[in-house]
Amino acid sequence: MPRIKLHVAQWGYKEILLSLRLFITGRSILGNYQGKLSHFLSKAYDLNHATFLNSARAGIYFSLLAMKEKKIDANEVIIPQYICQSVIDIIESAGLKVVKAKVGEDLLLDISSVEASICKQTLAVLMVHMYGKIADIDTLSSLCKKRSVFLIDDAAQTAGEYHEGKTLGTFGDSGVISFSQSKTITTGVKASGGILLCNNKNLQPRLTQLTSNLEHSVSRLPAFVHFVMYFLLQGVWRKLDYYISRISTKLKNKRKDYYSPITNISNLDAAIALLQYKKLTENKKNIINSLVYYKKLIGEFKSISAPQLCLENSFLTRLVLRSHVISPDNLATYLNQRGIITRFAYQSGSKPYNGSPDSGLLEIPLVGVSIDEINFIASTIVEAEKELA
CATH class of the missing domain: 3.40.640.10 (Type I PLP-dependent aspartate aminotransferase-like (Major domain))
Incomplete structure (x- = not known):
């Protein structure tokens, strides 16, 4: 699978x-x-x-x-x-x-x-x-x-x-x-x-x-390790990172606040941003290619739409689905069991569709997926509609 x-x-x-070079030096x-x-x-x-x-x-x-x-x-x-x-x-x-x-x-x-x-x-x-x-x-x-x-x-x-x-x-x-x-x-x-x-x-x-007088962040290493384990490697590393975070939170007796205090951008983040800006055109082209193929297949869905899917939108990093019949929770479970990693939308968006635009939403892979993978995702969604709707 x-x-x-x-x-x-x-x-x-x-x-x-x-990143490694900046940490080492x-x-x-x-x-x-x-x-x-x-x-x-x-x-x-x-x-x-x-x-x-x-x-x-x-x-x-x-x-x-x-x-x-x-x-x-x-x-x-x-x-x-x-x-x-x-x-x-x-x-x-x-x-x-x-x-x-x-x-x-x-x-x-x-x-x-x-x-x-x-x-x-x-x-x-x-x-x-x-x-x-x-x-x-x-x-x-x-x-x-x-x-x-x-x-x-x-x-x-x-x-x-x-x-x-x-x-x-x-x-x-x-x-x-x-x-x-x-x-x-x-x-x-x-x-x-x-x-x-x-x-x-x-x-x-x-x-x-x-x-003008903001401080600099103390360290970017913990956040970098968390990012690599949880968001890049995923899989077993994501689970390991989850338990490390739970243990750390329990020992410190407080929840980690990623947003506070406000500081200047770190040299590491500025360096990565500069690198990514320089390859932005290439990244956008890859996203458009995926959107074109998704658009061909989206018509096969009966009760699921993609409210953000348009070929002009080259800034998506994940495709948002709106499920009018199947709850996002059930759809996510079905897809995850078949190897397709999903993510719930903001707040009320992950609730079952109730007629409001900000409901029934689920995020599915877009960036870094191949044509074969898009085909598999689309066919699995069609199967989900048959079995769960």
Whole structure:
């Protein structure tokens, strides 16, 4: 029986060798790769006001602090109802209230819901390009400008993508790009790097103050080992990593917090990000090839759709299915028993389909799969529909 991994990073031997070299030479934390990455992004993507942090989440946090000082009476942030829990956590840690707007079938913000949610207390709207699919930038930008609300361009999952000649992340008053797992550019597990982009000259001075004296991370080795075992090797190593984490948590009597404290990006993460940016075109081409083949087979499914499947979306790292009849839990069990590794979606997304776009979702392999493996995945899903529906 084949074992088809759900890859969350497009890593090869170059990333491994570069990481080992930086650890051996003692340059995993400090070095000159942040400067090299900054220079490359300025030349290749015209990103000239970039601040490199240990997560995109940190960029959202600092953006909200600066925005709050400009609109003292506002305390609400509008986000998509389908989103990573860490985003909700960071908004609340900034002392602000989360307001969830509806999403459409493609899991992107529903414009009418956003418009209805804006009020006097609204500080900002978080525009997310979910799973790499571009949001309705023009309409949201116009709406926020009209209603005097800040816009954060969350391009966490779309590093290097353009819209009308501009890089995603540069359309809001501020923007963020992530290098965490399951992103187009992946340097490691959580807190492995991100970019804060400021596009509002009135916010820039305060953001510079907030980010100018950040500390450097203490060590990247534990997170690197965890990433390699859990996300790259998987299999028995994933189970071993799980038990090591459980034992470590029990001994320390507290849960590991990957996000705190906020620091500058490490030299290791900047180095891997630079390497991955340089091979981004090649990686996108491989994703498109897989999407083309999936698209040919998706018509065979009777009660399962792929809301993010379009050939323009070259920034997916895993394919999202929406199962209208079979629960995500049952479908995942069926596929896993046949060697296909899956992953549950954010929060309510993993619940059985209830008519809402953010339900009945399950992530299946996309990056690093062969044509034969895609055929096997598709035929197994067809069998699941016959047996479980």
